[in-house]
Amino acid sequence: MDGKDLQIAKLLLKNCRTTYREISEELDLSVNAIYKRVQNMIDEGLIKSFTAKPSLIALNGIEILIYGRTKSLGLEKLSKNLGNHESTYFIGIAAGNMIYINGYLRNISELHEYSTFVNKIGKLQTSTTCIxxxxxxxxxxxxxxxDYEILKVLNNNARRSVSDFADEVGVSAKTARKRIKKMEMYNLVDFSINFAPQMLTSQFHISLNPDKDYFKEFQRLNKTYTDNILYLQQFSNIPNLIMMTALTKTNQESANLHNNLQKEGFKDLLHHIFYNGYFFETWRDLLYREKLNQ
Structure with a gap:
């Protein structure tokens, strides 16, 4: 997997129904080259599936991240205990007993209960909660x-063509295409991929200086480090924080990336390398499954 593969994967993570022609124009590669690279990632197990799910916006939910150092030594068992909560969807374990807990909440009123649960079960010495x-x-x-009928047939094969599944849901291709366009327009659906990059994963906490233009810095970082960035996240309650999840092939490459970021002169920069991660089903998955079975 190289930088071009990562760029393709990021576009598919954002919307896996993006056509290969659109990706080829974005990355200045031929359509055939895009097809071959995607197929290689599928064959190598990097792309597990193309998925379609209702978005958090459609469900009026919010996503949060809680991180900190844990006093617990049994991190695998700890992760499973944290994953028993219906809101936890990912636990990331990093060096130095750093733990990252990602969760989906139905609304902001659930935040206190969930953060209390995480801090207690996670035995966190200190923690930070990001929305x-x-x-x-x-x-x-x-x-x-x-819409749910359409999502049902696209569930784990979201790149199916409209003409391929329209009859299955009992509508014309024109109607199915119109509904998909509307879902995308209003951010009601997540067309994405289950992506499992077999690379070293780092988390960089970037605190910007108050005098910096946040939007410009976000865009600049995304462009400058695009060959390594998997995710670049913003948080509504911590306005000067950018969380960068980056992929590298070696520890040395990760160290070089860290050194380059240090030269940027940020207010603060933290770097943690993940060595394990666990995914869990949440209330989102259960609700979706109920809708599909109706």
Whole structure:
């Protein structure tokens, strides 16, 4: 897996229904080259599936990240205990007993209960809670029963063509295409991939100086370090923090990336390398499954 593969994967993580032609134009590669690279990532087990799910915006939910150092020594058991909560979807374990807990909440009123649970069960010495910044909901539009029928047939094969599945849901290709366009327009659906990069994963906490333009710095970092960035996250309750999840092939490459970021002159910079991670089902998955079975 090289830098071009990562760029392709990031575009598919954002919207896996993006056509290979659109990706080829974005990355200045041929359509055939994009197809071969995607197929190679599938064959190597890097792309597990192409998924379709209702978005957090459609469910009126929020995403949070809680991180800190744990006093616990049994981190695998600890992770499973934290994963028993219906809101926990990912636990990342990093060197120095650093632990990252990602969760989905139905609304902000659940934050106190969940953060109390995480701190108690996680035996965190200190912790920071971050509320992920999501696109604004610009409409009262909701997912219809037809939308759920479409998501059901696209569930783990979200790149199916409209002409391939329209008859299956009992509508014309034109109607199915219109519903997909509307879901995308209003951020009601996540068309993405289950992605398992077999590379070293680092988490960089970047605290910007108050006089910096946050939006410009975010865009600049995304462009400058694009060959390594998997995710670049913003948080609504910590306005000067950017969380960079980066992939590297070796420890030395990770160290070089750290050194380059140190030269940027940020207010603060922390670097942690993950050595294990666990995914869990949440209330989101259960709700989605109930909708699909109706």
């Amino acid at each position: 992920r910044k999501l696109p604004y909901r610009i409409t009262s539009e909701t997912l219809t029963s037809l």
